[in-house]
Amino acid sequence: MSKIKVLSCSGIGKVYGLMAREAVLEITNELKPGVTETVCLAHIVTGDAEAKEKIEGVSCITIDGCPMLCAAKNVELAGGIVKAKYRTVDEMKNHRGVNAGTGTALTEEGFNIVDELCAKVCVKIDEIIKEEK
Numbered sequence: 001m002s003k004i005k006v007l008s009c010s011g012i013g014k015v016y017g018l019m020a021r022e023a024v025l026e027i028t029n030e031l032k033p034g035v036t037e038t039v040c041l042a043h044i045v046t047g048d049a050e051a052k053e054k055i056e057g058v059s060c061i062t063i064d065g066c067p068m069l070c071a072a073k074n075v076e077l078a079g080g081i082v083k084a085k086y087r088t089v090d091e092m093k094n095h096r097g098v099n100a101g102t103g104t105a106l107t108e109e110g111f112n113i114v115d116e117l118c119a120k121v122c123v124k125i126d127e128i129i130k131e132e133k
């Protein structure tokens with residue numbers, strides 16, 4: 001079985017994009033390194049053959065910053081099977097008024113919100129693995 005691909009959008013300059021990228025790094029490097037990996041969204045958008053080959057027909061999870069869903073849309077366009085889409089802006093709705101940080105650095109609270117999101121994504125990863133067995 002191919003590793004599940006977990007990709008974030010490239011949102012720069014806003015805390016939502018940074019949260020998405022931190023979540024992907026936490027999942028692929030620390031929480032589920034054996035069964036997941038990430039692919040650079042920019043490579044997919046620019047049509048890099050190797051990046052496209054990695055996601056074509058493969059289960060993917062996307063984490064975007066906002067409703068524009070840049071990662072989800074581009075992964076689907078490139079042939080990835082998006083099994084779940086997350087948006088960090090939605091996570092912030094459960095934490096109104098909390099200072100999660102900026103586009104360049106998360107606060108401790110920001111990292112806590114990322115941890116919560118990662119826990120949800122990990123449940124989904126386990127479901128996908130079960131389905132694909």
Ligand code: SF4
Pocket residue numbers: 009010011012014016017064065066067068069070071
């Ligand atoms: S999903 Fe939103 S935050 Fe992420 S790259 Fe697209 S516009 Fe930027």
